[in-house]
Amino acid sequence: xxxxxxxxxxxxxxxxxxxxxSLLTPLQEGPQEGLQSLxxxxxxxxxxxxxxxxxxxxxxxxxxxxxxxxxxxSGPCILCLPECPSRWGGGxxxxxxxxxxxxxxxxxxxxxxxxxxxxxxxxVNFSDxxxxxxxxxxxxxxxxxxxxCTYTVTVYTGYGVELQVKSVNLSEGEQLSIxxxxxxxxxxxxxxxxLLVEGQVIRSPTNMLSVFYRSTPEGSMxxxxxxxxxxxxxxxxxxxxxxxEVSVLDLLPGGTAxxxxxxxxxxxxxxxxxxxxxxxxxxxxxxxxCRALCGGTVKNATVGRVLSPSPxxxxxxxxDRSCSWSLEAPKDQRLHLHLERLALGPTDRLVLWSGxxxxxxxLFDSGRGGQIPFEGVxxxxxxxxxxxxxxxxxHNMGFNIRYEAFERGHCxxxxxQNGNFTTSDPLYSVGAVVQFTCDPGHSLEQGxxxxxxxxxxxxxxxxxxxxxx
Numbered sequence: 001x002x003x004x005x006x007x008x009x010x011x012x013x014x015x016x017x018x019x020x021x022s023l024l025t026p027l028q029e030g031p032q033e034g035l036q037s038l039x040x041x042x043x044x045x046x047x048x049x050x051x052x053x054x055x056x057x058x059x060x061x062x063x064x065x066x067x068x069x070x071x072x073x074s075g076p077c078i079l080c081l082p083e084c085p086s087r088w089g090g091g092x093x094x095x096x097x098x099x100x101x102x103x104x105x106x107x108x109x110x111x112x113x114x115x116x117x118x119x120x121x122x123x124v125n126f127s128d129x130x131x132x133x134x135x136x137x138x139x140x141x142x143x144x145x146x147x148x149c150t151y152t153v154t155v156y157t158g159y160g161v162e163l164q165v166k167s168v169n170l171s172e173g174e175q176l177s178i179x180x181x182x183x184x185x186x187x188x189x190x191x192x193x194x195l196l197v198e199g200q201v202i203r204s205p206t207n208m209l210s211v212f213y214r215s216t217p218e219g220s221m222x223x224x225x226x227x228x229x230x231x232x233x234x235x236x237x238x239x240x241x242x243x244x245e246v247s248v249l250d251l252l253p254g255g256t257a258x259x260x261x262x263x264x265x266x267x268x269x270x271x272x273x274x275x276x277x278x279x280x281x282x283x284x285x286x287x288x289x290c291r292a293l294c295g296g297t298v299k300n301a302t303v304g305r306v307l308s309p310s311p312x313x314x315x316x317x318x319x320d321r322s323c324s325w326s327l328e329a330p331k332d333q334r335l336h337l338h339l340e341r342l343a344l345g346p347t348d349r350l351v352l353w354s355g356x357x358x359x360x361x362x363l364f365d366s367g368r369g370g371q372i373p374f375e376g377v378x379x380x381x382x383x384x385x386x387x388x389x390x391x392x393x394x395h396n397m398g399f400n401i402r403y404e405a406f407e408r409g410h411c412x413x414x415x416x417q418n419g420n421f422t423t424s425d426p427l428y429s430v431g432a433v434v435q436f437t438c439d440p441g442h443s444l445e446q447g448x449x450x451x452x453x454x455x456x457x458x459x460x461x462x463x464x465x466x467x468x469x
Contacts (some may be wrong), residue, residue, distance in 0.1 A: 024117050063121050096238035122149040129155060130229040132166075133211055135221065147221065151211040152405035157279045159230040165200045168193070169224035175214040180204040183280055203231065205278060210452045235275035241267075244290035261290035264305030264400070301327045301335065302405050303413075306386055308398025322389045326356055329382040329405035337363070338382060340375040341400040347390055350399055352377060354384040360385065362377035375464035378412065411453035418442045419468040431455050440467035445469050 040062045126133070133151045153161045163178060170176060176193040182205055188203050190209075192212075209228070215221045234251040235239025244261040261267050275281050292307035308327050329335050337352060345348060351368045353360040354377075363377040363384075385402065406412040413426040414421055418439050425432035432453040438444055447466025454462050 026101055029394060031135075054151075066079065071083050120147045120197070122147070124149065124151045126151065126153040126228070127155065129159075131227075133224075133226040133228065135213070135224045146214070146217055147215040149213045151213075153209045153211075153228050154208050155230045157207055158233055160233045161204040161205055161207070162229050162231045163202045163204075163209060164225050164227045165196050165198055165202075165224040167198055168196050168222075168224040170224065171216065171220055173216035173218075174220075174222050175212070176224060177212045178202050179212060181206050181208055183282070205233075233279075233281050235281045238273065238283065239287050241288060241290045243292075244288075246287075251275060251281075253281050254322070257283070259288050264292060264307040265290040266293050266296075268440045280430055294321055295325055297326045297328075301329050301403060304403055305340075306399075306401045306403065308390070308400075319392075322387070324388075325386040327384045327386070327403060328356075329379075331382060333382055333401050333405045333407050334412075335379040335382070335384050335405055336376055337379075337386075338402045338404075338415050339372065339374050339399065340402050340417060341398075342366075342372055342374075343397050344399070345390065345397050347391050348397065349387075349389045351387045353387075354379040354383075356383050356385050374467075378460075409456075409459060411459045414461070414465050416468060419444075428453055428459075430459050434461075436466055436468075442468040 012364055015142055036403070051207065057255050121312055124133075131153075131154075153163075154305050168176070170193050174193065176196065177189060178191040178196075180188045180190050182188050188205070190204070191200070211226065213224075233251065234253075235255065236253065238246055238248065238257045238259075240246045241259060241261070243265045244259060244267070246257055248257045251274050257273045257275075259267060259269075259271050259273075267288050268291050270285050271288065273287070274284045276284050291310040294309035298304060306327070309321060309323055322327050327335060342350070348429075351365045351366075351367070352363040354363050361380060363379070366372075367375070382405075388399070390397075402415055404413050404415070406428065409429070411430075411432065413428060414423075414434050414436075416436050416438075419437055419442060420439070421430055421434050421436045423434045428434075430453050433450060434452075435450050436444060437449075444466045446464075449466065451463045452464065453459050453463045
């Protein structure tokens with residue numbers, strides 16, 4: 001017995017056919033005469049080059065046909081197309097589009113079916129740095145034929161393809177798909193006919209882009225015009241870390257991105273990334289993150305912040321935490337701690353000590369109750385210890401403490417959220433006067449607009465800083 005061509009199902013069903021299993025009939029051993037009798041209900045055999053359409057187990061079935069054909073019968077089989085509309089719920093025109101991709105050495109007899117729809121295929125390749133993909137360049141189709149066209153643009157290594165939709169007017173049933181390839185060689189659908197609008201710009205991630213067009217089964221063709229040009233591939237814009245910033249010098253190969261965190265947060269990862277690989281640019285590493293750490297030591301502390309720790313996530317994360325920070329100002333200086341924010345849970349505790357020893361004076365202990373010193377506390381010496389205990393760290397609860405060092409014989413530098421101030425003495429010596437103003441949309445509350453540094457023996461401000469709300 002002759003062997004049969006191997007076929008590849010390219011496009012899905014476009015007419016109601018019922019269960020495709022009823023169209024697959026096992027091919028019996030024996031002579032080829034009388035094959036028509038194998039089709040149920042008077043159906044006929046149909047294929048691109050003749051009626052005989054064998055399906056083998058190694059045939060490729062597109063994903064949208066898989067629900068209809070969960071498994072093929074063992075051995076070769078015959079695809080029978082229904083002839084009787086009353087049995088199969090309507091005709092079979094355009095049931096399957098078949099393209100033979102390979103022939104075995106011995107072909108089956110060709111039984112030409114004059115009723116089959118011819119498929120016109122075209123492949124157009126572009127390599128110029130700029131050009132147009134225009135449907136009007138395609139030759140007219142014969143009556144009853146339909147068209148498959150693939151336009152492929154390949155440009156220099158290190159460049160991508162930028163496609164702009166100049167015009168598009170397609171009818172229902174036509175397909176226009178813009179495709180690219182990612183850095184692993186996998187196919188990407190960048191856009192299709194349902195999303196394409198005039199003026200839209202689509203960029204490929206590599207140096208290749210393709211456009212696939214398919215007319216309707218009836219052969220009707222719409223119009224489209226696409227303009228393409230090359231652009232130099234670059235690294236993607238790096239993400240700005242939460243509680244941090246990123247400054248980018250250049251996105252092209254050789255460019256750098258530098259990351260830093262807001263005061264009180266610490267960078268987790270590389271502070272500097274470089275755009276590498278001229279052919280397919282990529283950053284030298286992952287973007288870092290900014291986190292508030294659980295504890296730490298600051299030597300020669302001048303100005304900064306201590307923040308309640310960022311929550312940990314993951315299977316190994318623990319909720320019970322005790323964090324301790326040590327701040328040491330330069331010799332003969334003191335530290336002023338300003339409580340910018342304090343929102344503790346019912347079981348949280350925050351303690352501030354003036355010194356690092358176990359017997360140091362307690363400046364504030366939330367566990368003792370009492371009024372919260374939002375105006376701040378001042379250390380007796382150059383060191384301060386902060387301890388925070390919590391069993392449920394999260395972003396909604398916790399504290400922000402701003403600290404600044406100041407010399408003996410001077411007042412500390414004032415601080416005002418949502419506002420600013422001017423001073424008569426930037427060293428804040430005795431007699432210095434500070435005047436406060438609020439940012440637009442805020443007003444001064446809970447404090448005077450002017451304060452003065454007094455007391456030569458142990459200088460301090462004659463009043464607390466106001467609030468801007």
